[in-house]
Amino acid sequence: GAVVSQHPSRVICKSGTSVKIECRSLDFQATTMFWYRQFPKQSLMLMATSNEGSKATYEQGVEKDKFLINHASLTLSTLTVTSAHPEDSSFYICSATIATSGGDYEQYFGPGTRLTVT
Amino acid sequence: AQSVAQPEDQVNVAEGNPLTVKCTYSVSGNPYLFWYVQYPNRGLQFLLKYITGDNLVKGSYGFEAEFNKSQTSFHLKKPSALVSDSALYFCAVRVAGYSTLTFGKGTMLLVSP
16 A cells, blocks of 8 residues: 655654654655644644645644745655744644545555654 | 544443444535544554445454444444554544545543453
């Protein structure tokens, strides 16, 4: 099946620094990539939708200047958490979609990145 | 707007017993329904989905789910639980085309030996 990877799997950074998380579709070209955030024992919250070559669409309440998303190619999207603060500590999950016949799509999830800001 | 309700934060079941994890949904149009499982510090693993056709859907690891349109439900079931089934389970819904998935809050399944 289709595989989505994320790098790094874990990262610890100091408050005020920036962190970049990569999401790659390894064996397919993704139509769209999504970024989710998950707090402990809670559900996934959609942060943004990312299409290759265009600006990401952010969900209401998500600061686009803080969570920079770049979708440079059909296999790579990056999420940069700028000027990170402890409240940004969370589990970040990406997903990548591939179009299917009939106008629908399949969505595949990455393994997640645990960000801890100290 | 679409939404998913998972009414139970946690379900406890003894190994070998049947399990049910409940899910109800609300969506405009025909729903596409999904179940995912998440182990600690891991991403989501796909279990099964309902798009159309037979209301009983069989998925990975012996799980199945039944789509009930009149009750707008899509409960996850397994005839005989394993300790290794202990994990966080998410129900999700979307409609056809390029719509986003909406997740329920998740249900922790604990299977005791």
